[in-house]
Amino acid sequence: MAASLSTGLDVHFAIPQSDTKRPIFFTRRKFTIYSGLLSKPKSTWVNPTKPKRSVLSLQRQTRSPYAYNPKVRELKLFANKLSDCDNSEEAFLSVLEEIPLEPTRENALLILNSLKPWQKTHLFLNWIKTKNLFPMETIFYNVTMKSLRFGRQFELIEELANEMVSNEIPLDNITYSTIITCAKRCNLFDKAVEWFERMYKTGLMPDEVTYSAVLDVYAKLGKAEEVVSLYERGVASGWKPDPIAFSVLAKMYGEAGDYDGIRYVLQEMTSLGVRPNLVVYNTLLEAMGKAGKPGLARSLFQELLESGLTPNEKTLTSLAKIYGKARWAKDALELWEEMKSKNWPMDFILYNTLLTMCADIGLVEEAEQLFLDMKKSQHCRPDSWSYTAMLKIYGSGGNVGKAMEFFEEMSEVGVELNVMGTTCLIQCLGKAGRMDELVKVFSVSVEHGIKPDDRLCGCLLSVVSRCESRADVDKVLACLHRANPRLVGFLKLIEEEVYCLDTVKEEFKGIISDTKDDARRPFCNCLIDICLSKNLNKRPHDLLYLGTLYGLHPGLYNKTADEWSLDVRSLSVGAAQTALEEWMGTLAKTIKHEEALPLLFSAQTGTGTHKFSQGLSNSFASHLKKLAAPFRQSEEKAGCFVAKREDLVPWLRSRLQT
DNA sequence: ATAGGGTTAG
Known part of the structure; x- marks a missing residue:
């Protein structure tokens, strides 16, 4: 949509403008933050005949142009000499004695502007002050403050600002904006606001930069x-x-x-x-x-x-990240082709982001090409990000051999493994049933200082759920015990023959609250799968109940007047099966109590575009078949199973009788 | 980095 503006600009935006809603708070006016400074405090009454007080100066502060200094070369050389000497005051002063020219205002300013690091700039300002050669002006403080900001020396900046006040050297917009941005960079946001408010109090209006x-x-x-x-x-x-x-x-x-x-x-x-x-x-x-x-x-x-x-590295990095996350393979490939054909700029971060994008989408050959390009390049040699992306690609694609090859190569070229890389390797070794190598990778990682995180623990737990022998289970549990002994303890607890739901509930709650948000549901999914694989028949239902109780499965059951539905898209195969049985049990009770039911029932598994849900649709379908449940794969919506009330009710009744 | 403000990675 295009909007022709009175300025003659044609501004095109991707977003439809007509129905743009303002976020809710835009309609509420609040005047409480800088109370008393900008306008009448805490009043929402606006008198239309009285114009509101202006909050900023429309004229940007002008800066005095530099007078050309014919001795610029000589002064710069001397400034470099000062910059290179020791940071001690003694060393600095002794070099200063060799100053080649008279320290006039212009000469001093040029040197001050060229000094680094901040210690030197600060020492030089102090020297000028003690020499008392000319009156101090705002610009000397501004230049010094900028250097101090580089070194994040907010305290010193504030000290200088206070000195300006007591010596009646005016603070201008450049001074204030430097103070404010320094406070911001030091995360001293209160200080930033404080100095902004001080401006108004002294009668100085901020310009648009401030x-x-x-x-x-x-x-x-x-x-x-x-x-x-x-x-x-x-x-x-x-x-x-x-x-x-x-x-x-x-x-x-x-x-x-x-x-x-x-x-x-x-x-x-x-x-x-x-x-x-x-x-x-x-x-x-x-x-x-x-x-x-x-x-x-x-x-x-x-x-x-x-x-x-023309897009730059940052533009392309954003886009690559977006296409990767969205798993938009076609757009990702088109982007890469366009980048190559138009010779758009590349840098290290972009290379790694493109690799990560390939890993998210599963573009193996493209990733291999990129990785080779990086190896050949001068400035973008593969680092731990790059290797992690390759481990992810081979790991999720099930190419254990390649993944292990890159793992070995990392230690040969001296690139450190990180916890994500370890997780990828363990995931694919687990799927391939190569438990001894899994144990080795885990040990090497821990010995290299990798701290197992909740995702890695979740990964180990999912390997346990797929183990076929007791010996394998024990090997993986030994790793998990080093990472999270409490989880292993919990597994023992739920496997016990006599079991107290209240004890399990307390321990489950404790574990979940100590677990990072994004690993909580996977934990619960794996625990359910483990119980199912051990035929501990009631426990999966207890765990699903606990997971629901602690908010891990929001939106699992949904009801409208016409349709009741079950959304298992974020569940594992076993958890989805458990949820289905639980749902059927609830519906059977509803029938028994002769309560009203809708005409339609549906269960959503999704189509498996997300890697966690791969195969979910198929296994769910076969479980429905095993139960002989009257759900049918929907024709218009993939990954959705539907049943009519007239078919479901008799089936549920027949189950009630058995 | 030649007095001041904004943008790239699990």
Whole structure:
């Protein structure tokens, strides 16, 4: 959709503009954050006849141009000499004695500007002050503060700022923005806000550079409401935000995964006639990825190309990540072809992201080509990221031989294995039943300092669930015991013949609350599978109940007036089977109590595009067949099994009688 | 890094 603006710009956006909703809070005005500074505090009453006070200066602070210094070469050489000497004050002062030219204002400024690291800049400023050669000005402090910011020396910066105040050297917008961004980089967000508020108190109005620096402070704090309030008041003061301000907003909404927010940013840019630059596009692409909108990211990328911009490494990294996560093989391959044919820039991060993308999608040959390219290149030699991606590709593709080859190669070339690599190897060795090698990889990893995480434990647990012999189980359990003894203890507990549900419940709760969120459901799935493989018939149901109790299976059972359904897409084969039986049991009770039932029942397994759900549909189908349940594979929706009430009820009744 | 603001990896 195109919007022709009065500025003559044609701005194209991938997002339909007409139905853009504002995130809910945009309609609520709050004036509580910088109480008393910007406008009347805590009042939502706006008097339309009284214009609101301006919050920023529309004129950006101008900087005095450099006068050409004919001695620039000589001074630079001397500055380098100072930069290279020892950081001690003595060493510094002794080199200073050899200063080749008179330290006039201009000469001193040039040296100050060229010094690094921050210790030298600071020492030089102090030297100028003690020499008392000329009056100190704001610019000397600004230059020094910038150097100190590099070294993240917020305390020193604040000390200098206070010194400026007591010596009546004016702080300007450059001073404040440097202080604020330094505080931000040091994660001292309260300090950043404090100095921003101090500006207004001293009667200095921020310009757009300081203002967008502060927008970013609130954005990093995740205070979207405050950011929007500041932004909108800036606009109400007549400010036309530039691409940097929009980049800040887009990044904030991306981090929050807030799609409505992203649309708001796009709409604001269109209505204000601001054309996105490459950085804004990159931020928006990243944001679309985080909001889970690969299709919109793709059209945004098309728009970027149509606007005549050339993507850089960051653009392509975002896109590769998005296509990989979405498992969009066709788009991923097209992107790679286009990158090669148009000679778009590549860097190390992009190489590794492309490899990860190939691993997510299972593009083996493409990954091998990329990996070879990296080996041949000068600056992008494969590192532990690259090797991990290769382990993932071979591991998930079941090519154990290749995976082990790369594992050996890593230690030969001295690339450290990480916990993800270990997990990939263990997963594929487990699937191949090569338990002795699995034990070896686990031991080597632990000896190399790898700390097994919850995902690795989940992986070991899933290997246990597939073991065919007691001997294999014991080998894997020995590894798991080193990583998470409590889990092994829990397995013993649920295998005991006499078993107390309350004890199991307490221990389950404890384990789950100590487990990272993304590993909780896999744990529960594996535990159910293990119990099923041991024919511990009631226990899978208890575990499924406990998992549901602690919120691991939200949305498992769904009801509408016309249809009741079961969604097992995030369950393992055994857990799905258990959930089906549980559901049938509940429905049988409903019949017994002669309660109302809908016309249609359905169970969703998904189609197995996600690697956790591979094979789920088939095994679910065969379990239905075994039970002779009247569910049929839906013709219009793959991975969905449906039953009519008229067929299901008699079947459930017949089960009740047996 | 030649006085100030925004973007790349499980």
